[in-house]
Amino acid sequence: MRARGYNAAMTRLLAHYLVTAAHTDIRARAQALALEQSVEMPLAAITDVAIRTEIVATVEAITPAGHGRYRVVLGLAGATLGRDLGQLLNMLFGNCSLQPDVELIDAEWPDELLANHPGPRFGLAGLRAALGADQRALSMTALKPQGLAAAELAKLAGTFARAGLDIIKDDHGIANQDYAPFAARVVACQRAVSCANAARGGHSIYAPALSGGPRQLRQQIHVVREEGVGMVLACPMLLGLPVFDELVRHELPCPVIAHPALAGAGRIAPPLLLGRLFRLAGADATIFPNHGGRFSYDRATCIAIAQAARAPWAHLAASAPVAAGGMSVDRVEEMLATYGRDIILLIGGALLSAGPALAERAAEFVTRLHVAAERAA
Amino acid sequence: MRARGYNAAMTRLLAHYLVTAAHTDIRARAQALALEQSVEMPLAAITDVAIRTEIVATVEAITPAGHGRYRVVLGLAGATLGRDLGQLLNMLFGNCSLQPDVELIDAEWPDELLANHPGPRFGLAGLRAALGADQRALSMTALKPQGLAAAELAKLAGTFARAGLDIIKDDHGIANQDYAPFAARVVACQRAVSCANAARGGHSIYAPALSGGPRQLRQQIHVVREEGVGMVLACPMLLGLPVFDELVRHELPCPVIAHPALAGAGRIAPPLLLGRLFRLAGADATIFPNHGGRFSYDRATCIAIAQAARAPWAHLAASAPVAAGGMSVDRVEEMLATYGRDIILLIGGALLSAGPALAERAAEFVTRLHVAAERAA
Numbered sequence: 001m002r003a004r005g006y007n008a009a010m011t012r013l014l015a016h017y018l019v020t021a022a023h024t025d026i027r028a029r030a031q032a033l034a035l036e037q038s039v040e041m042p043l044a045a046i047t048d049v050a051i052r053t054e055i056v057a058t059v060e061a062i063t064p065a066g067h068g069r070y071r072v073v074l075g076l077a078g079a080t081l082g083r084d085l086g087q088l089l090n091m092l093f094g095n096c097s098l099q100p101d102v103e104l105i106d107a108e109w110p111d112e113l114l115a116n117h118p119g120p121r122f123g124l125a126g127l128r129a130a131l132g133a134d135q136r137a138l139s140m141t142a143l144k145p146q147g148l149a150a151a152e153l154a155k156l157a158g159t160f161a162r163a164g165l166d167i168i169k170d171d172h173g174i175a176n177q178d179y180a181p182f183a184a185r186v187v188a189c190q191r192a193v194s195c196a197n198a199a200r201g202g203h204s205i206y207a208p209a210l211s212g213g214p215r216q217l218r219q220q221i222h223v224v225r226e227e228g229v230g231m232v233l234a235c236p237m238l239l240g241l242p243v244f245d246e247l248v249r250h251e252l253p254c255p256v257i258a259h260p261a262l263a264g265a266g267r268i269a270p271p272l273l274l275g276r277l278f279r280l281a282g283a284d285a286t287i288f289p290n291h292g293g294r295f296s297y298d299r300a301t302c303i304a305i306a307q308a309a310r311a312p313w314a315h316l317a318a319s320a321p322v323a324a325g326g327m328s329v330d331r332v333e334e335m336l337a338t339y340g341r342d343i344i345l346l347i348g349g350a351l352l353s354a355g356p357a358l359a360e361r362a363a364e365f366v367t368r369l370h371v372a373a374e375r376a377a
Numbered sequence: 378m379r380a381r382g383y384n385a386a387m388t389r390l391l392a393h394y395l396v397t398a399a400h401t402d403i404r405a406r407a408q409a410l411a412l413e414q415s416v417e418m419p420l421a422a423i424t425d426v427a428i429r430t431e432i433v434a435t436v437e438a439i440t441p442a443g444h445g446r447y448r449v450v451l452g453l454a455g456a457t458l459g460r461d462l463g464q465l466l467n468m469l470f471g472n473c474s475l476q477p478d479v480e481l482i483d484a485e486w487p488d489e490l491l492a493n494h495p496g497p498r499f500g501l502a503g504l505r506a507a508l509g510a511d512q513r514a515l516s517m518t519a520l521k522p523q524g525l526a527a528a529e530l531a532k533l534a535g536t537f538a539r540a541g542l543d544i545i546k547d548d549h550g551i552a553n554q555d556y557a558p559f560a561a562r563v564v565a566c567q568r569a570v571s572c573a574n575a576a577r578g579g580h581s582i583y584a585p586a587l588s589g590g591p592r593q594l595r596q597q598i599h600v601v602r603e604e605g606v607g608m609v610l611a612c613p614m615l616l617g618l619p620v621f622d623e624l625v626r627h628e629l630p631c632p633v634i635a636h637p638a639l640a641g642a643g644r645i646a647p648p649l650l651l652g653r654l655f656r657l658a659g660a661d662a663t664i665f666p667n668h669g670g671r672f673s674y675d676r677a678t679c680i681a682i683a684q685a686a687r688a689p690w691a692h693l694a695a696s697a698p699v700a701a702g703g704m705s706v707d708r709v710e711e712m713l714a715t716y717g718r719d720i721i722l723l724i725g726g727a728l729l730s731a732g733p734a735l736a737e738r739a740a741e742f743v744t745r746l747h748v749a750a751e752r753a754a
């Protein structure tokens with residue numbers, strides 16, 4: 001067959017994997033992985049010279065990584081990736097997600113491929129501007145438990161806004177259930193927060209949780225626009241990464257916070273998935289389970305997630321990392337010492353546990369965050 | 378706070394998990410999991426009686442499962458699940474996907490909750506009818522490698538259709554790349570298959586791969602309708618399960634084959650995810666990596682996937698299981714002996730490896746499948 005050239009084919013995304021294999025097998029295993037993540041057929045059966053040289057993934061490096069594992073770097077041809085983040089994830093980890101000896105740990109984008117992805121539209125700086133808090137760390141809480149009716153959630157939202165919380169989000173399990181349908185809930189909660197803001201000159205923002213397929217999402221975004229909602233929450237791995245990508249590019253009038261539901265299912269390194277890939281998809285903030293809470297990521301992993309979300313990266317605005325998952329007001333200073341001021345602290349259940357002292361506990365959260373910020377300044 | 382009643386709240390979905398814990402801790406761990414997968418806050422902080430009794434997930438059973446693990450059965454309140462499959466997955470495994478000591482292994486739906494999900498519209502029986510093959514196992518192959526232009530893919534499709542292959546699908550890595558854009562490719566491949574069918578009185582069906590976000594999907598489905606395409610391929614975990622669900626309910630005029638890309642990322646048992654959840658979402662056929670190929674599922678797991686896809690289950694039509702992932706023509710009889718006639722055999726790369734003898738190898742696949750079917754009859 002004839003040779004031919006592919007646009008952007010000489011530009012390769014470098015995908016880093018940890019592969020478990022015997023020393024004598026790793027070369028063949030890496031080559032098999034390169035075929036799996038590109039042409040999915042035996043190399044010998046490919047007669048087209050251009051496909052062999054420009055489309056088949058290349059094995060760029062194999063280095064020992066300890067414990068019987070190797071770090072394998074593949075060069076994925078830019079031409080195979082298209083501009084869609086679903087296809088990017090497909091080429092990075094689609095089929096090899098089904099091979100338990102492979103873990104996706106990192107990726108390096110050349111600028112030409114990054115240029116396809118605008119990333120966060122608001123990002124950390126945009127959140128700060130909207131909240132009128134340009135120097136300090138930001139606070140977030142969650143409306144819960146699910147089962148509450150819209151009016152009850154709105155009452156909670158108002159209490160939190162009066163306490164000066166920056167961002168008040170729906171719990172991610174609050175979807176479109178009959179007991180608090182999206183439209184009724186968003187109208188009630190947004191108005192409660194707006195009233196509290198008006199009364200105290202505050203800047204609190206309510207962030208409802210989006211859910212469902214494209215039709216339901218369209219209806220929900222219509223409500224978001226109508227009510228002048230300032231921020232939304234969405235789970236990229238539940239909605240689908242291509243859906244999240246398209247919402248950011250074309251639909252959403254406001255910043256979006258990524259929630260990690262289903263994203264822990266395994267074998268994609270958290271800093272890559274929650275940090276870089278969600279940022280690439282345009283998450284303005286990304287929630288991660290902080291160490292010492294209900295989840296098991298260690299401190300180093302959490303710091304790596306925060307760095308992946310906000311460290312300089314080509315043209316991409318910084319996403320705000322959101323430390324979450326069973327945090328308490330007692331940990332405010334420690335968390336700020338760990339993450340600095342480019343962080344959002346999310347405390348939910350620990351505020352609600354205060355029962356009748358909810359408003360005081362929420363105010364304490366806000367005060368401790370502000371005081372720590374002033375001390376650090 | 379006052380008590381209250383929830384629609385369908387007394388109906389619970391039973392979710393089965395494997396949880397690693399010490400004997401002395403398992404009761405508390407199971408209770409924590411029940412909170413994580415429902416209200417996400419401490420039970421003590423919930424004062425509403427109806428939420429405590431009707432919304433909080435219940436621990437229904439804890440039984441030793443060996444190797445320091447326990448089978449924990451939770452009752453998830455039907456009222457929290459809504460009608461959206463994304464929310465179902467969220468409640469089943471959203472947050473606890475981030476907890477590595479938990480694996481989702483099974484689920485039991487009461488009929489009232491299943492009634493929200495129509496499931497496959499065509500299913501195995503519908504595929505058989507469309508293909509004019511009401512008794513035997515079905516054959517499938519894939520157009521590859523990616524990098525080929527539309528005209529070259531169409532030439533391959535024509536060769537396969539003339540050989541009598543039942544279903545000719547795009548490789549799942551073939552998305553909307555510049556070298557073979559969706560519209561041009563689908564027009565060319567569909568016409569090649571239609572011509573071959575007309576020439577030999579055949580019933581081969583071409584199944585292009587859908588990809589991207591809702592906007593791109595709408596454009597692709599428009600092409601599918603315009604060209605009279607008879608079947609499509611889609612990856613539920615890449616597109617997002619709610620997108621797949623909505624495509625089936627509202628958009629797709631033809632049967633859909635589910636591809637497992639990204640679905641192996643871990644800790645959801647394959648028979649539940651590839652078998653039952655994809656069937657619940659309406660997959661008419663579900664591709665799984667058969668044992669002895671490029672993937673590592675063992676024979677028992679593969680048989681369990683096939684059974685989950687096709688065994689009687691309330692009102693849900695059977696999905697066709699599709700054995701795939703590095704299969705060869707030599708294995709046709711063995712695979713039929715394992716799975717019987719309610720199966721689709723997918724052989725891709727092994728046909729293309731025949732090089733100039735591609736048409737003969739494809740015809741051999743078809744013949745061996747037909748001969749085995751006649752012997753079994």
